[in-house]
Amino acid sequence: MITNGLLMIAVVCGLAAILLVLDKTAGWKFFRYVPAVVLMYLLCAALNSAGLFGTEDATREPLKNLKDFALPAMIFLLLLGCDLRRILSLGPKLLLTYAVTSLSLLVGIVVAFLAFRAALDPEAWKALAALLGSWTGGSANMAAVQDILQAPENIFGYALITDTIVYSLWLMIVFSSVMFSDRFNRFTRADTSYLNAHMGAAEHDDRPITVPAVIGLILGSLLIAWGAITVGEAMPEVGEVMNSTAWTILLVSVLGLIAAQTPLGRIPGSQQIATVLLFVVIGQIASGSDFSALTEAPVYLVAGVTVLVVHAVIMLIYAKLTRTELFSVAVASVANVGGIASAPVVAGAFNRQLVPVGVLFALIGSLMGTWIGLLGGQIMSGL
Template sequence: MITDGFLYLGVLLGLAACIVFVSQRGRSRFFRYVPGFVLMYLGTAALNTAGLFGESDSVESTGGSVQDALLPAMILLLLFKCNIRQIVKLGPKLLLTYAVTALSIVAGFVVAFLFLHGALDDGASKALGALAASWTGGSANMVAVQGVVHAPENVFGYVLIVDTVIYSLWLLVMFGSVGFSERFNRWTKAKTASFEQQETAGEEEGRMDLTSLMTLIGFSLFASAAATWAGEQLPEVGDVINSTTWTILIVSVLGLVIAVTPFARTAGSSELAMIMLYLIIGIIASESDFSSLTDAPLYLLVGVVVMVVHAGVMVVYAKLTRTELFSLAVASTANIGGVASAPVVASAYNRQLVPVGVLFALIGAFAGTFLGLTTVQILSVV
């Protein structure tokens, strides 16, 4: 049983290193559908269920302090590639399609919660809000919302399973949509848009070296500390807007500002953010176990309802606005899958459209956290 804080962090980082090594160097298709961070959560939770992590002040204080320090820094680094000027170039129709896609997912959570909340756990609204953040942004947004609302660890484990299963199935559906896109476009009477190839931030990155890594580590952690201090000085509003919310808002705005400057091209920001994400997920998972995993199917049903509502809204929107299937598929994948999968689905339609998928996903990297917090607020009053 581990009760020492340093050993605790060492085990988490060691597990993360093994998962990243195998997933990056392995040839199995398994890792295309099950992201490494999910394995990190499941593996850490399994170790905790087996009794590896003991309850001690050292472990709890170490994990909490590290998570509080790394969360704002991670969000800041991830937003380095979210160049608002490139996003504006997408045009109003594509931006509207993305907005409707994201809002349809939030509406799906509201509908599912209305029908099933009586059978869900007390903290389900918080966990589902975290899942909404993931499905309108990405894993980092899910972790950010969890850091604000503190959903019960076991329930958070359920929604992570839902995230993995639904994401995998939905990605297959989006790939399959290429085959009937022409028929769908004829049905909606869509005029196939001639999308201009977009330039994406990060293509001019230099070589990752000691200077770039030290610069990013030092700046991101300093910004995290400064934003945390500033957030503690601002007033709390309701149950959602607290010091952590203010901190995340501050680093999110700062990230958007930096994204349009040459500093955003400093090499290594995405890689460093992923290291932080793995460690944060490990800390969260170390407080959960699989003792109540039989409740997960109920949360899977919630996920299915959300997807049905999402798909229904998007089909109606496409018919009313004569929108082509490409926009719907890439916007949906950018929300639910994030930057890792949206470009892949876009390339299945046309390789020149890959930057559109990237920019869609980058919008979610900023908006997902706040959409997730909004979902928590709505579900709490339903």
Template sequence: MITNGFLFISLLLAISAVLVVAGHSGKFRVFKYVPGFVFLYIVAALLNTVGLFDHDSIDGVGDGLQDALLPAMILLLLFKCDVRQIIRLGPKLLLTFVVTAASIMLGFIVAYLIVHSALAPESWKALGALNASWTGGSANMVAVQDILEAPEDVFGYVLIVDTVLYSFWLLLIFSSVAVSDKFNRWTKADTSKFDFGGRVTGEEEKPMTLSSIIGLLGFALLVSALAAKAGEMLPEVGTVINASAWTILIVSILGLVIGSTRWGRAAGSSQLATIMLYLIIGIIASGSDFTSLAEAPIYLVAGVIVLLVHIVIMLVYAKLTKTELFSIAVASTANIGGIASAPVVAGAFNRALVPVGVLFALIGTFSGTFLGLLGAQMMSGIG
């Protein structure tokens, strides 16, 4: 069992290195269909499932590193973004987010209709809290649980559902990157709006230097630390806008500003951000435990029904509106995952569109509590 935080991080980085080298070698065709970070997610989750990680000893290191790297990664990814191009994508992105959130809330109602007879009398309160989490984030979930006074034992079950299904959903979303072209052909989506005229790829052809790498690394980590400090000093707004939300917002705005200047053309930002992306995914995956599937089975069934309804509605929506997979995947992740994972998924699809992930996540952060309460109210009338 690994009890040393440094060994834990080193192992994740070593696995990432093997996967990146294997993927770039061209010898393994599987990497053409499944991105390397999907394998990292699976390997890290399996290692945790077999009990390799002592979370009492390493969680502090992993969580601390993730808190430090996430703002830095978002900042670096935004260096190659042109906010004017994001604005030109139009209001359809917001419509996609609204449909996504509505499909999840409808999924909870359908799931409760099907399985409510096998659930505890006040299970609708806990499911309402889970609804808040899957349309916003953990802060929304806690807020709804507190407002509705959901029973602690039932709330514990939905926490398991949240952890297990979120892990599998994130794995599925990451895997979908490899089939995005096929999906877009199926929906006949117009992806030309995502072609930013070489704004990104052209800059990556510039050679990296020691000064560019160390300058970017030092700057990104310093900004991450200062943004986190500033986030702690800013006032919380309700129960959903907290220090973490402020931190992400600060680095996002700064990254967009830098991206419109010559400083955004510094070579190496993409490579550094990718390294951070792998580490963050590894840390997230190391908290997944597949053995939890054996607990609270009826609530897991309810959660699976929610996701199935969500998938069906989004597939129909994508086909009817000719929507590309990127928008669907990031909107879904922003709802079910939240502000920590939406920008990561957006970066996996197209790093020039990380602001879309941040935007979606912030909208979910604002609306999740209200959607959870609304869903709970609807479920309470079923019986």
């Protein structure tokens, strides 16, 4: 059993390093079906369930303190790539489609919560809010919502498993829909001409990551995280969700957006460092999970399917009423539910020249996912 806090940090960081290297270099098909970040959760939870991690506060406190700094630093670094000027260039029709997509997922999560409330844990709304954060943003937003609402680690595990399994099924459905694009567009009587203005080659960042850039990003993001934590702790609590952690995330989000509009947003390496920090955050959360409590997982899986059924119905009605083509609906859906990893791929399946739309949709999710998740949590906590 590990009873040294620093050794526990070393084990979690070591697992993160191994999985990140394997994910990027091994080329295993396994990671297509079980994302490395999910595997990170499962491995750390398995180690805790096996009794490897000590239960004393002195053992767990150092890793928790590291996570408290890693989370806001990660959010800041992720938003360094969020260029608001490029997002606004999408135009009103695409932005409206994205907004309705996020709203439909919010409605879906509330419907699922009410439908399965009797079978769920009293604090299940926190896990569902974290799931909503992921399905309107990504894993980083999911971790942020979990930390703000303090969703129990075991219940958060249900949300993470649901996220992985249901999302994978949804991605297959969306990919399969490409062949029905013409039929769908005839059904909605969509005019696709406005998409011509958004066609262009996908942008690739080929700038080399340098040692000074890495050091500057790490130290700078940690300094900003410390400042935001200090200010956040001095702010008043508002409702169920606006606590000191929420204020901290809000502050680093604003600072990240401001920095993204400056030359700082073009420093290479921010997304890669943020990914490393995400693995540390997920590892800390998983280190408090116990697989013996996974008996409720099927209920969450059914709830997750319910969310996407409601989402699909709303989007179908929206597309018919507004004469929207399948491309916008499908890419907006996957950008919400899947994030940056899948939105450009789905966009490319429709038209390779429209890949930038998928990228920009995913960036919107990185910005908004946490706050949509918290909004859903606030609604569910009051029901």
